[in-house]
Amino acid sequence: GQQVMQIPQYQHVQEGEDFTTYCNSSTTLSNIQWYKQRPGGHPVFLIQLVKSGEVKKQKRLTFQFGEAKKNSSLHITATQTTDVGTYFCAGPGYSGAGSYQLTFGKGTKLSVIP
């Protein structure tokens, strides 16, 4: 079945440094979604990318979808303590009988040292 790999698993950065997490799929994706889970919280949808080569920005966050639609990245510029949490990517995978389900990467846990 489809696999979504995410690296790194953990990242510790000094406040103000940049951060990037990478997501790779074993299959071509129709779209990719990114979620953020704060410590003790639930995953919250951040963004969805659909087009090949698409780049979207949300303030200090930049999301990219690869040309082949098999990889994606999330880059945070000048991290802040409010960025702490685990970032997940997720892509739809075929689950049989014409049905597609979201498969999540294992996430990148970001720690920010003040």
Next chain:
Amino acid sequence: EAQVTQNPRYLITVTGKKLTVTCSQNMNHEYMSWYRQDPGLGLRQIYYSMNVEVTDKGDVPEGYKVSRKEKRNFPLILESPSPNQTSLYFCASSLGPGGNSPLHFGNGTRLTVT
């Protein structure tokens, strides 16, 4: 306020004692799903429902049951809980199926089976 409501937030039970975790959404979403989250394993799908009376297995369905008698409710049933079902559980819903719509997650239920 649009939301997915799970209850209870915390549950401690003993092996073999049947339990139900409730999930309700007020967004008129057709699609609902249950995930479990374990350290190092990320979010894994247990069951999902494309619409009322339509449910299907996810990646880790063993030991779980679900029902979808009404559009808004999607309870998760553990007929005979075992310690390996100790986990953090999330219910989620989306407007459309197939991994193409953003998921809205509940606050989670932390289950401990002794």
